Amino acid sequence: MLLLKIQSFRVWYSPQKIESRFRYHNQIGGTNQVAITDEEGKFNLNTPNQEIRLTFSFIGYQSQTLDLILPTDPLTVLMELEETSLQGVEVFATGYQEIPKERQTGSFVGLDRELINRRISTSILDRLEDVTPGLIFNRTGSTTDPISIRGRSTIFSNAAPLIIIDNFPYDGPIENINPNDVESISILRDAAAASIWGARAGNGVIVITTKKGVRGDSPRVTLVANSTWAERPDPFYQPLMSxxxxxxxxxxxxxxxxxxxxxxxxxxxxxxxxxxxxxxxxxxxxxxxxxxxxxxxxxxxDIRNDYRDYLYQSSWNQQYNLNVIGNSGKYGYYLSAGWDENQSNLVGNQSSRYTLLSNQNLNLLDGKLELGLGINYILSTQSGSNNGPSGIRFNGAQPLYAYGSLVDDSGNSTHFTPE
Known part of the structure; x- marks a missing residue:
């Protein structure tokens, strides 16, 4: 803060030594009279009025306006620092480097931690759905091409986008990635990604950056637990012929x-x-x-009664994650353990996932050299072969007739019942 003493038409001030080289701007309200203090903080303003309004201003401090009646006793004015906020710089990760948005030349889409965590789900794909422009989801239930970025660029080879996790290609299913370990996601949507990843970027690139200890972070322990329950589907919701x-x-x-x-x-x-x-x-x-x-x-x-009773059930998804993060300046770490248990809305279909993630970072030579060690372990299991009504056919592609039944009069399964 600055200490200003006002006496008659002259103002003396005694600021802190580190600020003594600055000069302060003073003005009489309603007039064009302006005075700037000298190196000693003195200035003069001539006015014929007894009642004046003085405005004190300086870069980085809040302006002060005072109404005075002259002559006046010595007055102390305290000027407070003005709070300024620096706008965040949006950074995109290409899997090779991190660049600001204004420097990127291709078509990028960035998702931060807040946007990723907006939806509660055990699958990272569910959290990307409907919030990522250019990422197309296959709504028909295809297991070969569940997502695409630039459309289908090949017929016989793999049409899935290239997935990069912490600057390294990942060839496993993207559903195995624990969303709680993801810090940010960048989607590379055009051919500019080929300059980094070559022909494998022809289907687009999904760059995932996992969490790491940031300098200045004190050790924190976080426990995430959520459970999602949904009522079983209603086969009568869609109007059909009786x-x-x-x-x-x-x-x-x-x-x-x-x-x-x-x-x-x-x-x-x-x-x-x-x-x-x-x-x-x-x-x-x-x-x-x-x-x-x-x-x-x-x-x-009505076959829909059997669909409701024998094919559908309420879904229940459980997710638990425990992580520890911290950074002492030269050494940063992130340790995470997760367990997911999902019960599908189709009877007999369920999946579980166990994840362990360890990111260790060591800064040497005053930050000029960084050594990192990452370990990611995923154990995922799935059971059940219930494809729902789409898996029950009467004649090839022809669905089962409306008056069919999955059980006989004795309650035994018919040949239409999925195994």
Missing amino acids: SSEVVDMERRLFSENFYLNQENSPFRTPLTPVVESLIQNREGLLSNAELQTRLESFRNL
Whole structure:
């Protein structure tokens, strides 16, 4: 702070020695009279008024405005430092170096820790979804190309983006990466990435930087625990034809000889139970009363009830992570242990993951040399082969008919039930 003494028209000040070389700007309010202090902090202002308004200002300090009635007793004015905030510099990691946003020449997308942790999920892909421009997710459930950046650039080889973790290529599944260990993510979306990673960057590059001890960090221990529960899917949510409407439609199509080609096909194409029953009635193997009884039984069945009871369940995802981070100036460290247990909304499908991560950094020669050691251990297991309703087919690509059933009258599984 600065100490100013005001007496009559003259102001003396006695600042700290380190600031004695600066000069201060003073002005009478409502006028153009301005005075700058000399090296001793003195200045003069001439005014005919008894009531004046003085404004004191200096770079780095908050301006002070005082209303005075002259003559006045010596007055002390304390000037406080002005709080200034430096805007953060956005940095992108290319897997080879970190460069500011204004220096990057390609198409980049950066995600910081706050954006990554916005969604609670055990999968890093779920946290990238809907917050990363240019990252395309395959909504059809394909396991070969779940994500893409620049579209499909090849037909026969791997079309997945290149993944870089802490400046090294990673060939494992991206789902094995623990989101709690990720500090930032950069997406390289154009051909400029090929200047760094060559032909492997043709499908785009995902650069992941894990957490490390930052200089000045005191040792901190963090425990993260979250659990997500979701109700089982409702197969009746999507409006579809009812079983009764499907039976009436097949009966009308049969009367118009729609199934005649399938009946005469040398490949013996399977026909639905309604069509088979209509054929038996036409050939006299089934009476009209028996046909009506059988069709009514079909109308009372709905395969969506079995989907709900035997294929779907409530999902429950659990995530636990314990990490220690710190930096003593020359030595920084980050230790993390995580456990995830996920129960899918499909009966029998579940997965678990155990992760251990250790990042050690040692600065030598006054920061000119840095030695780093990183160890990352991942153990991931998956069980279950339930693909849901999409895995149950009646005839090739044709889905199971609406009046089908996954169990018989005794509750035993039919051949449509997935193993």
